[in-house]
Amino acid sequence: MTDARQNAGADDERVMSRTHDTEHGYAIEVSGLTKTYGAHTAVEDVSFAVRPGVITGFLGPNGAGKSTTMRMMVGLTPPSAGWCTVLGLGYRRLPNPGRHVGVLLDASAQHPGRTGREALTLAATVMGVDLDRVDEILDLVALTPAEARRRTGTYSLGMRQRLGVGQALLGDPRVLILDEPANGLDPAGIHWMRGLLRGFADDGGSVLLSSHLLREVEVIADELVVIGRGRIVAQGAKQELLASGGTLVRGVDDQRLATALTDAGIAFTSAADGGYLTQAPADQVAGAASAAGVVLVELRPAEGAGLEDMFLRLTADHSRENSQERARR
Ligand SMILES: Nc1ncnc2c1ncn2[C@@H]1O[C@H](COP(=O)(O)OP(=O)(O)OP(=O)(O)O)[C@@H](O)[C@H]1O
Ligand SMILES: [Mg+2]
Known part of the structure; x- marks a missing residue:
């Protein structure tokens, strides 16, 4: 970690004047992130960067370490080693982080007794965001007024994802970190999400989104970071990765x-x-x-066969059937 990163002084001013003008022009830098749980290494020496104006897909099979990495990135899980900066600062050092980084880690982590509108209003109040923004966001994520009046406990998975994405966008951040945002969305929903994130990136925003489905990130992402068993196995422009087969x-x-x-x-x-x-x-x-x-x-x-093949192998390595087979041996 550099002195500049450790220096707590004037963080507010530094980040407020910042959109994506970090040292190397990256919105997010992840370096050597590692997480061990006892003898199990969930994430091992993961490094990558996310550029502004680009949608970066974080792809890996179930249990590969995507959520753990993202939780470390936003200060919810302490890393065993390594660091991450968002807009040049550690996430916990960002003043009023929701104004800079929109985070969606678990769309079901809403209070089930609150309505969608209440959830957004509460978040807006905490962030000091104008309450008019709540209606704008409901519109943007296509939740109808009737749906917004319903308790989130009655929401379908897709509706929860829309609300979660809305909450992430509420503070008008420059960076989005979304864990499996397309999970539970129907094809029309995925199309909608793609348009939304594309617009966000075209305006200079930076997006990191995870998925365990190659096809899903293939349609949404420009760049890919592929993780398997806690380690990065490939990264680069989607076109190049697809062509390098x-x-x-x-x-x-x-x-x-x-x-x-x-x-x-x-x-x-x-x-x-x-x-x-x-x-x-x-x-x-x-x-x-x-x-x-x-x-x-x-x-x-x-064409895509190389990437698909690699991904299938990673998935096979992780699959329950295989681990049961390994356990029997
Ligand atoms: N709190 C924890 N204690 C112990 N092991 C954990 C903990 N959290 C995660 N793990 C383990 O770390 C590994 C990575 O899990 P993680 O949730 O990051 O995977 P993922 O890529 O997000 O998978 P999915 O696609 O299923 O969401 C798994 O083996 C998981 O069991
Ligand atoms: Mg996960």
């Missing part, structure tokens, strides 16, 4: 194709939907197959 090849007889590739010294892995994935260029793969007299039925850039 190498070559997908499928033969009439995959067994013979595998032998041909091995004989030609080409490393490969089995693709999720059959055939093989390799980093070798297509002409080299075609050459190897042809030399061995193997007929190909498919040879193309793998």
